[in-house]
Amino acid sequence: MTAIITATPALTDVTTAVRAALRNAADWDEAARAVADGLRPVLPGPELLTPEQRLGDPDGPTGHVLHAEPDGSFSVTAVIWRPGQTTRIHDHITWCVVGVLQGVEHEELFDEHLNRIGAGDNRPGEVNGFAPPGDIHRIVNTGTETAISLHIYGTDLTRVGSSARRYYEPAHAEK
Template sequence: MSTIISAAPALTETAAAVRRALRAGTDWNDAARLVADELRGNLPGLDLLTSEQRAGGPEGATGHLLHAEPDGSFSVTAVIWLPGQATRIHDHITWCVVGVLQGVEHEELFDERLNPIGTADNHVGEVTGFAPPGDIHRILNTGTENAISLHVYGTDLSRVGSSVRRYYDTEK
């Protein structure tokens, strides 16, 4: 039985889609690719969140843990970014798949020396995925409305607390 923190029916469908993808028993890169493929066909709508959750908060990007698989294989989190909010440059402890539900998330990618190597604007309905190593990035909401995304991580965030492995100091 799954630990469903949100009772939204769409979340049940999303969790089932992630389970289907992970049955292949592959490495992290394949897991990210397969989960992204499943999520593209099962990306829920904003009704997954309450209006209070969709509001975000002035202190920074706001995350809501919606599901933690009991076997620790994955978690589903919604993240809300107010206009102008950004993460610090960071990498992750596991693979991650992100689907944009509202707004645009601007992503900046970096190499291991923190040299910029690319950018992407992820729009509503777009799904991306990655796996360490090579996942150093920063997310910014460069739009005028809240950006809301659904994140699937290959770990149990209710146990580990965060998917971030390390934050990078860009001050030299």
């Protein structure tokens, strides 16, 4: 992941909404719901990133940490996915909220035995949140254009390095 960028008005709107949403969240499920609800009206467009950042990397999805809250309670990251790029099946160390800024992100959901239990396309303007357990998934850019999403995690990614708790390498997981 790249270093934190300078705050912009759009990023300030996002961090203000996240702080307000977290004030009364009693647990991770509530935090994910409240942050998703707070992010929807202030979800920025892809211009939040520089043209160079929006290019992504041909070797795999690229993340840019845009903000890390000083108390470690959350961080905001933009992820750029070129067509065909995918994550490994994984789960998370904390709650997460994702808003799609550009393109289409196809998400596959798995149960604890790695049986596929759902799938769907997330399009620009859509915001979803989740919290462990039950957050085993994989993301694929199935579109023909670069996809960009904003990820808000309930931890400081500059300190922990990754939001992934575990990666799964199942022989039988559906692709």
